[in-house]
Amino acid sequence: MALLERILKARPSPAAGRSGLLGARDAGQPRPAGSGLPARARAEDKGARRPGASQAGGRAGAPRSLAAMPGPRTLANLVEFFGKDGFGRIHEIQQKHTRDYGKIFKSHFGPQFVVSVADRDLVAQVLRAEGASPQRANMGSWREYRDLRGRAAGLISAEGEQWLKMRSVLRQRILKPKDVAIFAGEINQVIADLIKRIYFLKSQAEDGETVTNINDLFFKYSMEGVATILYESRLGCLENSVSQSTVDYIEALALMFCSFKTSMYAGAIPRWLRPLIPKPWQQFCRSWDGLFKFSQIHVDNKLRDIRCRMERGQRVRGGLLTCLFLSQELTLEEIYANVTEMLLAGVDTTSFTLSWAVHLLARHPDVQQALYREIVRNLGKRHVPTAADVPKVPLVRALLKETLRLFPVLPGNGRVTQEDLVVGGYLIPRGTQLALCHYATSYEDANFPRAKEFRPERWLRQGNLRRVDNFGSIPFGYGARSCIGRRIAELEIHLLVIQLLQHFEIKTSPWTKTVHAKTHGLLMPGEPIHVRFVNRK
Ligand code: HEM
Numbered sequence: 001m002a003l004l005e006r007i008l009k010a011r012p013s014p015a016a017g018r019s020g021l022l023g024a025r026d027a028g029q030p031r032p033a034g035s036g037l038p039a040r041a042r043a044e045d046k047g048a049r050r051p052g053a054s055q056a057g058g059r060a061g062a063p064r065s066l067a068a069m070p071g072p073r074t075l076a077n078l079v080e081f082f083g084k085d086g087f088g089r090i091h092e093i094q095q096k097h098t099r100d101y102g103k104i105f106k107s108h109f110g111p112q113f114v115v116s117v118a119d120r121d122l123v124a125q126v127l128r129a130e131g132a133s134p135q136r137a138n139m140g141s142w143r144e145y146r147d148l149r150g151r152a153a154g155l156i157s158a159e160g161e162q163w164l165k166m167r168s169v170l171r172q173r174i175l176k177p178k179d180v181a182i183f184a185g186e187i188n189q190v191i192a193d194l195i196k197r198i199y200f201l202k203s204q205a206e207d208g209e210t211v212t213n214i215n216d217l218f219f220k221y222s223m224e225g226v227a228t229i230l231y232e233s234r235l236g237c238l239e240n241s242v243s244q245s246t247v248d249y250i251e252a253l254a255l256m257f258c259s260f261k262t263s264m265y266a267g268a269i270p271r272w273l274r275p276l277i278p279k280p281w282q283q284f285c286r287s288w289d290g291l292f293k294f295s296q297i298h299v300d301n302k303l304r305d306i307r308c309r310m311e312r313g314q315r316v317r318g319g320l321l322t323c324l325f326l327s328q329e330l331t332l333e334e335i336y337a338n339v340t341e342m343l344l345a346g347v348d349t350t351s352f353t354l355s356w357a358v359h360l361l362a363r364h365p366d367v368q369q370a371l372y373r374e375i376v377r378n379l380g381k382r383h384v385p386t387a388a389d390v391p392k393v394p395l396v397r398a399l400l401k402e403t404l405r406l407f408p409v410l411p412g413n414g415r416v417t418q419e420d421l422v423v424g425g426y427l428i429p430r431g432t433q434l435a436l437c438h439y440a441t442s443y444e445d446a447n448f449p450r451a452k453e454f455r456p457e458r459w460l461r462q463g464n465l466r467r468v469d470n471f472g473s474i475p476f477g478y479g480a481r482s483c484i485g486r487r488i489a490e491l492e493i494h495l496l497v498i499q500l501l502q503h504f505e506i507k508t509s510p511w512t513k514t515v516h517a518k519t520h521g522l523l524m525p526g527e528p529i530h531v532r533f534v535n536r537k
Contacts, residue, residue, distance in 0.1 A: 063427040069115070071106035072097060081109065088526075090519040091411040091439040094118060098440045104424040112138065115428055116412075118437035120447050122424050124471040126415060126434060127478045133164045134481040137414035138433065141281075145288050152333040154341030155484055166338060169329045170484055173320055180487040181387035183319070186228045187492055188384055191499050193238040194221045198504070198533050200240075209532040210509050215355040215525060222350035223250075223343075225492045226485075230339045230346075231298035232319045245297060252290025253347065295340040299332075346485050349409045350492055352524045356407040357399060357497065359515060359529045360454050362508045367456060371395045372501045381502060381536070390494045398459035400493055404475035406454060411439035411523045413477055438474060439523070447472030504533040 072080070080086040086093050094116070097105055103119035117123055142157040153159075155166055174180055194217070201211045211217060220237040223246075227235050235246050274281050302321050309316050316322065324335050361368040371393075378392040379385055390396065415434045420427065428434070443451045447470060448458065476483035483489070500506065509530040518526035 061425075063422045064425055065427055066106060066115070066429075066432075069104065069106045069426055070101040071116075072101070074108040077107050077109065088518045088520065091517060091523055094412060094437040094440040095443065098437065104426060112433065114433045114435050115423075115426075116435040116437055117423065118440040119424070120441045120444070120470070120472040123436050123438075123441060123474075126421070126423060126436065127471070127474075129421065130415065130479055130481075131418055132480060133160055133167075134479065135159055135416040135418065136481060137416065141284065145285055146337070148285070149289075149292075151292060152331065152337040154334070154337035154339075156341045156345060157337075166330060166334060167480070167484070169324070169327075170338065173323060174488060175484060175486075177387065177487050177490075180229075180491050183229050183488070184385075184387045184491060184495060186319075187225055187495055188499075190221060190225045190228060190234075190238070191496050193224070194496070195499065195503055197238045202533055207532070209507075209534055210511070210530055211533055212511070212530045213528040214358055214531055215351055215529065218351035218354040218358075219347065221496065222347045222354070222492065226343060226346040226350070226488065227298070229320055229488060230342055231295075232302055232321050233298060245294060248290060249294040252287050252294065253344070291340050291344060292336060295343060296336050299336055299339060303332075342485060345483075346488065348522055348524070349485075350489050352409050352522060353400070353403060353407070353489070354493060354496065355525055355529055357403040357493070358500070358506055358531060359512075359525070360403060360406070361399070361501075362506045362531050364454055365507075367399075367454070368501070368506060371399060371497075372505075375498055375501055379498065383502075385495055385498045387491060387495075389498075390491075393494075393498060394460055395456060396494050396497050397490075398456035399497060400490065401459040401473070401475075402454060402456040405442045405448065405473040407517055407523055408438050408442060408473065408475045409522045409524075410475070410477075411519060412437050441472040444472060500533075503536060505536060507532040507534055 080093065097107070097116065098118040103117070104122060105116050105118075107114050107116060117126060136156075139157045139159075143153060145151070146153050146157065153162065155163065155170065158166060172179075197217065197220075198211060201217070202209055205211070224235055224237040227233070227237075236243060237246060299321065302318075303325065306316050306318070306322060306325060316326065321335070321339070324330055330338065361371070374393050374395050379389055383389070413436045415436065417428055417430050417432045417434060419430050421430075422428070423434075441447055445451050471478070474482075476486040476489075509532050511530045513527050515529055516526040517523050
């Protein structure tokens with residue numbers, strides 16, 4: 001009890017929350033001298049180098065200035081993004097600009113200035129050179145909301161020492177495959193519910209086989225799966241009727257993605273315009289209110305449950321959330337913020353990837369058959385897999401890598417340089433926003449022969465000796481700031497693919513039109529995907 005009271009007291013006041021956050025700084029705005037993070041980046045490593053150091057890669061000679069860097073004109077860019085809905089085609093624009101301007105180019109988005117890097121080796125140089133607490137992007141609007149409401153920042157929106165502290169707590173618990181292996185039992189229960197749901201949906205279908213808009217189903221699966229780990233409780237997303245609080249959460253999430261264009265690109269809409277155009281910012285805040293409220297309800301439920309058990313003198317054991325409570329390494333407000341941001345980061349990413357993977361399997365029956373044979377040979381037709389079984393089916397892992405190469409949920413990623421760097425022969429001043437163009441590098445034949453083709457076998461180790469590493473496709477990012485939920489997502493996807501194929505042969509549906517990728521914050525299917533799940537004999 002005393003412990004729980006201490007935890008509750010550790011919740012910072014709104015004022016403390018505000019001062020605890022690092023100051024928001026939009027990309028493109030220079031950092032005041034001396035206000036930056038410790039300059040720890042080892043820029044000279046692998047070719048991205050500090051000015052003045054001898055050049056280890058790229059062109060020899062004095063670096064060129066940004067003025068000499070090619071790129072689209074500001075007006076053309078604005079027309080492309082705001083006039084021709086470029087936000088929905090960010091992935092294609094990456095490729096087009098790479099063709100037009102080369103592998104490193106500059107762009108302006110309103111007040112924001114971005115240098116795009118669309119070359120595998122330059123991406124590797126930038127990421128290998130980064131320091132202990134890399135800064136991803138312009139999170140000004142996220143932090144502004146948190147300051148406004150006296151909320152803490154979670155891993156996505158925090159920076160500097162605060163981020164380092166939280167990252168070091170969470171990385172000990174979920175960053176390695178062996179850490180998340182313990183969640184396989186819970187995930188398998190969610191999978192059992194999903195398979196039951198597929199049988200139910202099939203029974204409702206005219207042809208007895210088709211499940212329409214599979215992303216709906218995978219959204220519910222991903223939400224249930226990740227919530228099971230984050231809240232240590234079930235939400236019931238895969239039941240016929242879903243609770244009102246979960247429906248409210250889904251609406252808040254939808255609102256978040258509706259306001260994506262204005263939130264992630266808030267820097268492109270000056271703050272002074274808000275009184276004239278108030279709706280986007282209001283929507284953004286309303287959506288975050290909904291997301292935080294939902295997490296707080298579930299976190300508080302767990303806290304009450306732990307308190308009851310402690311009061312009864314029972315031993316308290318549990319998963320991630322229980323450990324976070326008991327260890328007291330994070331304040332309660334930091335726990336709210338982190339589970340809120342992790343749920344946000346872990347649902348659509350996983351469900352879009354699953355939708356693409358199933359779509360690809362339906363369209364490539366030969367690959368599907370090879371996978372099924374490997375599963376039956378190495379695991380059996382009905383064996384419920386554990387985390388330890390996943391390495392026995394390397395094609396399943398290769399399927400995920402190839403799906404994410406063709407459809408990287410985050411088609412591009414960002415970094416704000418923490419020191420002056422020379423990249424590709426250009427001097428990039430400290431504080432510059434870099435856009436790493438993963439979609440463009442994923443489709444380069446030089447990085448992946450016959451890059452447009454779906455060939456999961458390209459990811460198989462040869463003779464189990466060589467790891468296939470390729471900075472052309474790093475869908476979970478790289479290094480200190482890479483995806484903290486990677487192992488959770490992989491486990492959810494690997495275990496589900498195995499069991500889907502054990503139960504069903506997945507076939508295309510004539511109702512599915514050509515499915516294009518579109519960017520809506522994340523890279524997602526632009527049209528609904530319907531598939532037939534044919535029972536295995
Ligand atoms: C297929 C699924 C997923 C993909 C492709 C994905 C991809 C990514 C990428 C590219 C980043 C940025 C990494 C970087 O900047 O280097 C990221 C960050 C992050 N992801 Fe994921 N993610 C997925 C699933 C998840 C899940 C399931 C969770 C949570 C359970 C999660 C939580 C996070 C968080 C909290 C961050 C921010 C990490 C930090 O800044 O320290 N992600 N993710």
